[in-house]
Amino acid sequence: MRILHTSDWHIGRTFHGVDLQMDQVRVLAEIAALVESEQVDVVVIAGDVYDRSVPSADAVRACNSALVAIRDAGAIIVATSGNHDSPARLGAGADFAAAGGLHLFTTVAGIAEPVQLADQHGSVLFYGIPYLEPDVCRREMGVPGARTHADVLTAAMERIRQHAAAQEPGVRSVVLAHAFVVGGESTGSERSISVGGVETVAAGVFSGVDYVALGHLHSPQVIDHPVRYSGSPLPYSFGERTHRKGVWIVDLAADGLADVRLVELTPVRGLSQLTGTLPELLADPIHESIEADYISAVLTDDVRPVDAMRKLQERFPHAVRVEWERPGGNPELRYRDRVRGRTDSEVVSSFLADVRSEATADELKLVEDALSASMAETRG
Numbered sequence: 001m002r003i004l005h006t007s008d009w010h011i012g013r014t015f016h017g018v019d020l021q022m023d024q025v026r027v028l029a030e031i032a033a034l035v036e037s038e039q040v041d042v043v044v045i046a047g048d049v050y051d052r053s054v055p056s057a058d059a060v061r062a063c064n065s066a067l068v069a070i071r072d073a074g075a076i077i078v079a080t081s082g083n084h085d086s087p088a089r090l091g092a093g094a095d096f097a098a099a100g101g102l103h104l105f106t107t108v109a110g111i112a113e114p115v116q117l118a119d120q121h122g123s124v125l126f127y128g129i130p131y132l133e134p135d136v137c138r139r140e141m142g143v144p145g146a147r148t149h150a151d152v153l154t155a156a157m158e159r160i161r162q163h164a165a166a167q168e169p170g171v172r173s174v175v176l177a178h179a180f181v182v183g184g185e186s187t188g189s190e191r192s193i194s195v196g197g198v199e200t201v202a203a204g205v206f207s208g209v210d211y212v213a214l215g216h217l218h219s220p221q222v223i224d225h226p227v228r229y230s231g232s233p234l235p236y237s238f239g240e241r242t243h244r245k246g247v248w249i250v251d252l253a254a255d256g257l258a259d260v261r262l263v264e265l266t267p268v269r270g271l272s273q274l275t276g277t278l279p280e281l282l283a284d285p286i287h288e289s290i291e292a293d294y295i296s297a298v299l300t301d302d303v304r305p306v307d308a309m310r311k312l313q314e315r316f317p318h319a320v321r322v323e324w325e326r327p328g329g330n331p332e333l334r335y336r337d338r339v340r341g342r343t344d345s346e347v348v349s350s351f352l353a354d355v356r357s358e359a360t361a362d363e364l365k366l367v368e369d370a371l372s373a374s375m376a377e378t379r380g
Helices: 021-037 057-072 094-099 149-165 278-283 285-290 308-315 335-339 344-355 361-379
Strands: 002-006 042-046 076-080 102-105 115-119 122-129 172-178 211-215 221-224 227-229 246-253 256-264 271-276 294-299 319-324
Touching (some): 002 021, 002 211, 042 172, 057 076, 076 172, 271 278, 278 308
Parallel strands (some): 002 042, 211 227, 294 319
Antiparallel strands (some): 115 122, 221 227
16 A cells, blocks of 8 residues: 655645745645555545634635545545644544545544555554644543643554454454654644643554554654655745655555665755845845845845845845844844743743743743643634
8 A cells, every 4th residue: 555644735824925825736736646656545634734723615626626636536535633733624524524535533532433445455444633723622531630741642542553453364454543652753833732741742653553644743853764754845934945845655565664665755945044244145146046046045244135125026026024133233132042942931931031030830830821821712
């Protein structure tokens, strides 16, 4: 059986205010073409199909067109919901969709109810673990004391292993999950899935299956040979400008995983970062090759240029971001740089220390509880 692993489509996303739908339509059409040329049997989408829990009508139409194209190319589709998706909306009509070859995993109840497909070697079970918010699903998962993503994912995988162990010998298994696995590298464009440093999950949680198709992180990554992120099909931040976007082509043989290879996707539009004075950026011929890229520019003029974005767009029509950096300025004073890479609770703790005194352990616990409640309310 041949599987194409993709994730994090984020249909409906904007890039610094620019609508990416046409870019997404193009890259998803390329994935559909790969299904046909590679003779793919199953496409797995490991979460974040949409960028918002309430996608626009245009985003829904673009998604439906992509799914139809993949199905017409000959593949069954198996997908899970991610932290950007609304499980209820994505999973609406799931039973009806399954009759047409689109299988959606969006509920806790469906974790141990796999899609069973077959090839010349026998059955392959596809299990889907939707994004699990510990505070929301721990009781339904049967682990009322769970506080972390590792706790609820461990419980989910125990259900899956119990179900798989009850099958006939030789049955192979594939798991789709949307999570931040230890060893993965984030790019900055992913939305945090927790606060307080409890979002990560050990790769060993997913042991005992033939392949684990992960979503959430936006670059293709190998955590362990059978545990991989496909990444997003498009770059969604300038931090991803050097990524080689792609999909994994996974081959299962009679005894399990036989081969995995990355097929790179054609970049729709490059991303480039430029630094210099406005006259330099407008005149330097070295930038001719990137004039059609999405551009992020840091201007170093002695005086902040007037109407800089309009002037940049005369040469770089897809310039989306411009920043003026005062020459000789102290970057340590820039708040954005000071908080980069720090968790929400660390930022709050540092603020308290600056304006008052070091926070006590009880105070930090209150801060983390408040942040968790705020994020849960936002997701709801």
